[in-house]
Amino acid sequence: MASTQARTVADTRPDSLWGRAPYPVLVADLRGVVVRCNDAAGLILPAAAPGASLTDVAPAWLCAAHTRIGSPGPHAVPADTEEALRGTIAGRRFEAHPTALGDGSVAWWLVDDTDHQLAREALLMERERTAFLAKASNVLLSSLNLGRCMDVTAQLAAESLADVALAIAPSRSSRLPVVTCLRGGTPVLADMSVDPDDVPGLGEALRGFPPVPSRWIDPAAAPAWLVPEGFGPVGSIVITPLPGHGVPAGALVLLRKAQTASFSSEEEVFARLFAARAGAAMSAARLYAEQTAITDVLMRELMPPALHQISGVDFAGGYRPSADHERIGGDFYDVHPATVEGEASLVSLGDVCGKGLEAAVLTGKIRNTLHALLPLADDHSRMLGLLNTALLNSHHARFVTLVLASARRRGNQVDLALTSAGHPSPLIIRADGTVHEADTRGTLIGALPAITAVTITESLAPGESCVLYTDGITEAKGGPMGDDLFGDERLKRALAGCVGMPAEGIVEHVQMLAAQWLGNRRHDDMAVVVISAPRTHHLSAVNGHTRGRFTA
Amino acid sequence: MRTSASPRLPRSAPLDQLAEQLWEAVSSADEYTATELVLRMLDDGADPEAVLLDVVAKVQSRVGEEWAANRISVAQEHAATAINERAVAAVSVHPAARTxxxxxxxxxxxxxxxxxxxxxxxxxxxxxxxxxxxxxxxxxxxxxxxxxxxxxxxxxxxxxxxxxxxxxxxxxxxxxxxxxxxxxxxxxxxxxxxxxxxxxxxxxxxxxxxxxxxxxxxxxxxxxxxxxxxxxxxxLPHLSDQEYTMVARNSTSLVRHVFTALEDACPAMRSYSDLQRERTAEDLKHIVDFLATALYLDDEELFTWFITWTAQILQARGVPEMSVPPALVLLARELGDFPRAARILHAATRTLVTDPTTTAAGNAV
Amino acid sequence: MTTHPHQLRVTTLETQDSVRVEVHGDLDYDNADLLVHEVTAQLTARPGLTDLHLHCAEIGAVDSMGLCALLMISRHTAAAGVRLHLDERSAKLDRLLDLTGTLDHLTAPPPTGTVRSSMTGESTTAIRPTEPDGLT
CATH class of the missing domain: 3.40.50.280 (Cobalamin-binding domain)
Known part of the structure; x- marks a missing residue:
C-alpha cells in the first residue's frame, strides 16, 4: 500500500494537482532537506523551499517527528502514534500526517485543526464545570448548617476559582463571620470586628441592597483582613454577592495571586453560577437556623423537666412522645419543691386529650395554671376544682386526666397524698415485692361543670416507690404476637421486680419494657414518674445533702 | 471532710481492687457507697479516665456477664446500671474532671x-x-x-x-x-x-x-x-431479593405460625402458664429478629452465633423445654421460598446439633 | 387506598323522634370527629328529636379523643334537650367512663327537664342508613 502511494506521489510534479491542494504538503528526504512543498505549505512556512534544511524552515516538533520516521524501522507510521504528531505553526495548531515515499523521503500532510482543538478544550472545560457545579450542589444542599455551608462554599471556590476564597455571612452584630480557605487548605472561621463597607461592594452584597453585580476591586485598596497572612502580592480580587431565597445570603470574595492569570469572562459567568448555588444553600441554612431557634425557645417551656432528689425524696421521670420526630406531646409532668423546707413537694403527671403540638400547647397552659395554684397544694380537690374552672371552654371538650402527689420526707419514710382526676391510679411498690393501686379516683378535668376527687394518703418505707404513669404505657399494643396490650398486670409484674431500685432505674426499666413491647409500632405519648423513699445505707445520706447525691 | 461511713481505701489501691469494691456496692444497689467510692478515688488523685474506663466500665461489663449467667435479673441489671450512671455523673462534676x-x-x-x-x-x-x-x-x-x-x-x-x-x-x-x-x-x-x-x-x-x-x-x-x-x-446490594423486607415486615405472623406449630410438635408446651407462653413467644420473636438482621447483613455467622448464645442462656436459666432446633425447622418451613433465609437457618441448626455445649438444650424437646 | 381494619364506620337509623347511631371500629384521634359531625348533623336536621341512642357494642378502642367526642356529643344533646343513651357498652368502655368519672354525666337526663316523651319507643325502623365516606 505504502509503496503504491509513494510511487503515485513521486510521479507527480509540484505543479500538478497536489501542488495546488488546499492543504499544506511538504516532502523532505532522509537527510532532512526539503525536496518540495506546495503553495499551501508556502503560506504557513514561508521559508520552505526545495533545498532548504527542514530545521531552518519548520518548527522543532515537526523536525523531530521527521528524524524519528527516518530512523531504521518500519516506514509506515502506525496509526496510534499519530496523536503525538501535533503542534503549532504560526500560532495555529496542526496535525501532521506522514507518508513514507519509496526513496526514504517523507511527505508531510499538514491539517489545520485549531478550531477543532478549541472546541474540544471548550467542551472539556464545560464538562469539568458542570461536574463541579453538580458536586457543589450535592455538597451544599446536603447540610442545613450555616457554618458548614460557608466552609463548603469557601473550600469549593478555593478549589476551582481562586487561590483563596472568603465566604462572608451577613451579621446583625458588629462581628462579621468570615470563613477563609486557601487552595488545598482547610476552611477557617473567624469572627472579625470589621466594617464591610470598607470593602467596595461588600456592604451592598451583605445587605442585598442596592443590587450589585460582581465587582472587581483594586488589590491595593483591599483592607489587610481580606488577605491571609503570607499570601504574597494579590493579582486580582472580585466580590460576588451570594443571592439567597429573597434574602441576602452573604458574599464570596475571590483572590488570585499576582502570578495567576486574572479572571476570564467565562470564569466570571462560572463564578456567578456557583455563587447562586452557594447563596441558595446558605440562605436555606440561615432560615432553618432561625426557625429552629424560634421552635427551641417555644418548646423549652413545654419540655418535661429533669428531675432529681428534693428534700430527701427521690424523683425521676421519663417521657416519650407519640411521634418520635417530636420532643413534646400531650403528656406532662412536673415536680414543684415546697416553698418552705419540710413541707411537701407537689408532683403532677397528666395526659391531655389529643397529641402532638396542639396537645403540647394545652399541657403548657395546664402546667402554668397548676404552678399558679401552688399555694393551695395541700388541698388537691380545691386545686383541681380551680383548674377545672380555668380549663372549661364552651367550644370544645378538651380535657386532662392527671394525678397529683404531695410527697414529704418524715424520718426515713416518705408520706404521700395522692389524688387521681380521671387518671390511672398510681402504683405503690412495697418492700416485700407486692404492688398495689392507690385507691384514689375522681373526674377528669376541663370538660364537666363540676368535678369530684378523693385524696388518699400512703407512706413509703426506705426502698419503696410510687409510680405515676400515663396510659400510653399500659395501652402500648404489641408484644411478640403483635396485638396484645401491655396492660396493668404486666406493668405490676415488672414493678414487683423493682423493689429497692433507684427511682431513675425504675423509670428506665418501665420505659424500656414498653418500648420493647411496642417494637416499631405506633404508640401514644408515654410518661412515667417515680417517687422513692431513698434506701438508707448511711447516716450521711439521710438529709440528702451529702455529696454523691447526683442526678444525671 | 469524710463521714465515717465512707468506704476506706488504701491510698493507691490498684484499680482492679477498686473495681471489685465498686462491684460490691453496685450489685447490692448501694448507690451512696458507689458514688462515694469513685469520688474518693478522684480525691486520692486517680486519673478520671482510668476511673471511668478501668473501674466503672469494667463493673458495667460484669453486670452484663452476671445477667447472661442468670445471676441477676433484668431489673437488677437496670438498678446496677442506674447506679453506675450516677457514679459517672459524679465523676463528670468532680474538679479533677474539669477540662x-x-x-x-x-x-x-x-x-x-x-x-x-x-x-x-x-x-x-x-x-x-x-x-x-x-x-x-x-x-x-x-x-x-x-x-x-x-x-x-x-x-x-x-x-x-x-x-x-x-x-x-x-x-x-x-x-x-x-x-x-x-x-x-x-x-x-x-x-x-x-x-x-x-x-x-x-x-x-x-x-x-x-x-x-x-x-x-x-x-x-x-x-x-x-x-x-x-x-x-x-x-448491601443483596437486599434487592426482598428477603429482609418480607421477614421483617411479617415477623409477628411468623412468630404466631411457628408458635402454633410448635404447640402441635411439643405437647409439653400445652401445659405452659401464660407467662411461660409469653416468654416462648418472646424467644421466637428474638429468633426472627436476628434472622432478619442476618438477612440484612447477609451474614450467616451472626445468626449461628445468636442461636448458640440463646441455647446457652436458656440452659443457664434452666429452660430445657424450649426447643430451639424444632423452632428453626418450623421457621425454615415457613420461609421455604426464601433461599438466603433457608441457608442461614440450616447453618444454625447444623451448628446447634453438633455443638457439644448446646446439645443439652438443643435435644431437650 | 387501603382500609384500616379498625376504621370507624357510623350507621344511622332514624325513627320519628329517636335516632340510633351505630358505631363500628375505633373511636380515636383519627376519626372521633366523624361521629361528632354525624350526631350534630342529626340534631340539626331533626328538631323534634327526644332520644339519641349511641349503639356502642361494636366500638373498638376508645382513646382520649374518643372520650372527648362523647363529651362533646353529650353537650350537644343536652343543649338540644335530647337525651343521650350509650347502649350496649362493653366492659372496657365502662371501665374508661368509670375511671374518668364521666359515666353518670354522659347518661344523665337533660338538665332542662323538658324531655319530650317518645312516641315510638324502641321500634326502630331503618329509614335512612347512612355511611359517611371519605375515610381512608
Missing amino acids: AATRGRITVACVDGEWHGLPARLLAEVLKLRGWRVDYLGAQVPTPHLITHLHNTRADAVALSSSIATRLPTAHAAITACQAIGVPVLVGGAAFGPQGRYAKLLGAEAWAPDARAAADHLAQGPLPRPQADHQQFDD
Whole structure:
C-alpha cells in the first residue's frame, strides 16, 4: 500500500494537482532537506523551499517527528502514534500526517485543526464545570448548617476559582463571620470586628441592597483582613454577592495571586453560577437556623423537666412522645419543691386529650395554671376544682386526666397524698415485692361543670416507690404476637421486680419494657414518674445533702 | 471532710481492687457507697479516665456477664446500671474532671431502640476529658433528632453506639443519614461484631472496640468527609431479593405460625402458664429478629452465633423445654421460598446439633 | 387506598323522634370527629328529636379523643334537650367512663327537664342508613 502511494506521489510534479491542494504538503528526504512543498505549505512556512534544511524552515516538533520516521524501522507510521504528531505553526495548531515515499523521503500532510482543538478544550472545560457545579450542589444542599455551608462554599471556590476564597455571612452584630480557605487548605472561621463597607461592594452584597453585580476591586485598596497572612502580592480580587431565597445570603470574595492569570469572562459567568448555588444553600441554612431557634425557645417551656432528689425524696421521670420526630406531646409532668423546707413537694403527671403540638400547647397552659395554684397544694380537690374552672371552654371538650402527689420526707419514710382526676391510679411498690393501686379516683378535668376527687394518703418505707404513669404505657399494643396490650398486670409484674431500685432505674426499666413491647409500632405519648423513699445505707445520706447525691 | 461511713481505701489501691469494691456496692444497689467510692478515688488523685474506663466500665461489663449467667435479673441489671450512671455523673462534676475544650465538637448518641446508654455516656465523658466539646444525646435517639441536632451544631463527627445486633438496620439508616449531611460517623458497641466487621459493611468511617480506642482514633485527625452521593442501598446490594423486607415486615405472623406449630410438635408446651407462653413467644420473636438482621447483613455467622448464645442462656436459666432446633425447622418451613433465609437457618441448626455445649438444650424437646 | 381494619364506620337509623347511631371500629384521634359531625348533623336536621341512642357494642378502642367526642356529643344533646343513651357498652368502655368519672354525666337526663316523651319507643325502623365516606 505504502509503496503504491509513494510511487503515485513521486510521479507527480509540484505543479500538478497536489501542488495546488488546499492543504499544506511538504516532502523532505532522509537527510532532512526539503525536496518540495506546495503553495499551501508556502503560506504557513514561508521559508520552505526545495533545498532548504527542514530545521531552518519548520518548527522543532515537526523536525523531530521527521528524524524519528527516518530512523531504521518500519516506514509506515502506525496509526496510534499519530496523536503525538501535533503542534503549532504560526500560532495555529496542526496535525501532521506522514507518508513514507519509496526513496526514504517523507511527505508531510499538514491539517489545520485549531478550531477543532478549541472546541474540544471548550467542551472539556464545560464538562469539568458542570461536574463541579453538580458536586457543589450535592455538597451544599446536603447540610442545613450555616457554618458548614460557608466552609463548603469557601473550600469549593478555593478549589476551582481562586487561590483563596472568603465566604462572608451577613451579621446583625458588629462581628462579621468570615470563613477563609486557601487552595488545598482547610476552611477557617473567624469572627472579625470589621466594617464591610470598607470593602467596595461588600456592604451592598451583605445587605442585598442596592443590587450589585460582581465587582472587581483594586488589590491595593483591599483592607489587610481580606488577605491571609503570607499570601504574597494579590493579582486580582472580585466580590460576588451570594443571592439567597429573597434574602441576602452573604458574599464570596475571590483572590488570585499576582502570578495567576486574572479572571476570564467565562470564569466570571462560572463564578456567578456557583455563587447562586452557594447563596441558595446558605440562605436555606440561615432560615432553618432561625426557625429552629424560634421552635427551641417555644418548646423549652413545654419540655418535661429533669428531675432529681428534693428534700430527701427521690424523683425521676421519663417521657416519650407519640411521634418520635417530636420532643413534646400531650403528656406532662412536673415536680414543684415546697416553698418552705419540710413541707411537701407537689408532683403532677397528666395526659391531655389529643397529641402532638396542639396537645403540647394545652399541657403548657395546664402546667402554668397548676404552678399558679401552688399555694393551695395541700388541698388537691380545691386545686383541681380551680383548674377545672380555668380549663372549661364552651367550644370544645378538651380535657386532662392527671394525678397529683404531695410527697414529704418524715424520718426515713416518705408520706404521700395522692389524688387521681380521671387518671390511672398510681402504683405503690412495697418492700416485700407486692404492688398495689392507690385507691384514689375522681373526674377528669376541663370538660364537666363540676368535678369530684378523693385524696388518699400512703407512706413509703426506705426502698419503696410510687409510680405515676400515663396510659400510653399500659395501652402500648404489641408484644411478640403483635396485638396484645401491655396492660396493668404486666406493668405490676415488672414493678414487683423493682423493689429497692433507684427511682431513675425504675423509670428506665418501665420505659424500656414498653418500648420493647411496642417494637416499631405506633404508640401514644408515654410518661412515667417515680417517687422513692431513698434506701438508707448511711447516716450521711439521710438529709440528702451529702455529696454523691447526683442526678444525671 | 469524710463521714465515717465512707468506704476506706488504701491510698493507691490498684484499680482492679477498686473495681471489685465498686462491684460490691453496685450489685447490692448501694448507690451512696458507689458514688462515694469513685469520688474518693478522684480525691486520692486517680486519673478520671482510668476511673471511668478501668473501674466503672469494667463493673458495667460484669453486670452484663452476671445477667447472661442468670445471676441477676433484668431489673437488677437496670438498678446496677442506674447506679453506675450516677457514679459517672459524679465523676463528670468532680474538679479533677474539669477540662477546657481545646478540640472540635463531637456528638455522642445511641441508636434508636438502644437502651444501653452507659457505654456512650462513658465515651462522652472520656472525650470531654480529652478536650473535645461533646453533645451527649443519650440512649434511644430517634434518627430525626440526631439529624436535627447535627444541622444545628456542626459536629465534626458523630459517635454512634449500639450493643444489640438487631438494631443494625436502624444503625445503618442513622449512619447513612449522618453521612448524607456531610458528617462522618464512628461506631462502637457489641452490635458491630467482632473486630467491627459490620461497621465496615454498613459504611461507617471508623470503628473502635472501646471508649479509649475511640478517643485515640479521633485524636489522630479528622475522619474523612463522607461522599455526598452515597446511598444506603450501595452497601448491601443483596437486599434487592426482598428477603429482609418480607421477614421483617411479617415477623409477628411468623412468630404466631411457628408458635402454633410448635404447640402441635411439643405437647409439653400445652401445659405452659401464660407467662411461660409469653416468654416462648418472646424467644421466637428474638429468633426472627436476628434472622432478619442476618438477612440484612447477609451474614450467616451472626445468626449461628445468636442461636448458640440463646441455647446457652436458656440452659443457664434452666429452660430445657424450649426447643430451639424444632423452632428453626418450623421457621425454615415457613420461609421455604426464601433461599438466603433457608441457608442461614440450616447453618444454625447444623451448628446447634453438633455443638457439644448446646446439645443439652438443643435435644431437650 | 387501603382500609384500616379498625376504621370507624357510623350507621344511622332514624325513627320519628329517636335516632340510633351505630358505631363500628375505633373511636380515636383519627376519626372521633366523624361521629361528632354525624350526631350534630342529626340534631340539626331533626328538631323534634327526644332520644339519641349511641349503639356502642361494636366500638373498638376508645382513646382520649374518643372520650372527648362523647363529651362533646353529650353537650350537644343536652343543649338540644335530647337525651343521650350509650347502649350496649362493653366492659372496657365502662371501665374508661368509670375511671374518668364521666359515666353518670354522659347518661344523665337533660338538665332542662323538658324531655319530650317518645312516641315510638324502641321500634326502630331503618329509614335512612347512612355511611359517611371519605375515610381512608
